[in-house]
Amino acid sequence: MMAGETFYSQNLGRPYLRQAISDYLSALHGRTIAPERIAATGSGMSGLQIANQLVLSPGDRVVAVTPLWPNISEVPLILGAKVDRVSLSIVDGRWTLDVARLLEALTPDTRMVIINSPNNPTGWMIDDESIKEILAHCRKYGIWVLADEVYERLAYDPAVASAPSFMRHYQDGDRVISVNSFSKAWSMTGWRIGWMVIPEALAQDATKLVEYNFSCIFEPTQRAATKAIREGEAEVAAMRAKLGRTRKLLVEGSRP
Incomplete structure (x- = not known):
């Protein structure tokens, strides 16, 4: 701020931030995710809103895997779409997705499916x-996938860097939008910053929608986010370890 970085910024984020997110995701998922596909957003919630605006029109059919944070499934309704739900079930004491039942619900008239994992x-x-099954089905019928992956780093197995991601299986031409946030793994809730990974063909439309939603992100916030994503792995590891310990206490304390 003292350097005077307090003016309008670029709609999709400064190049240094988009490159930092690109480098991070490419290393995390073992494949190149170009900065041209990155759109920095004013929060994960802003990313969800813009993702829906990019894809949906009034009357479109959306399928959401539930239970779900209510905001995610309300956005399509605000835009005039209709939302059908496919719920997780409990099998052997674990939440489970019946993939066959989901694919049955993803009919050719479906515009988008929303999946939040980790949920x-x-x-x-x-x-x-x-993920592979869902992508193959959605490619066949031209269905968009909106993947809310904000919790992807909060997996308990220390040998696993992140949860399974649609980004690992993306192919050119796929109708996939991934939304993420600095609020979770980096605990930057009040900074209000996140990102989307979109097909490069949507970048121009995303630029317009950012302009009409929040215009740009405060640049000191972009500097902080860049610092976090480039140098914050020790903090992410510490959070994962802490959550693992509290989970262990809960599980062991709940056993008869």
């Missing part, structure tokens, strides 16, 4: 094979 509120986490 708020259940903690359910999708697996790679399910």
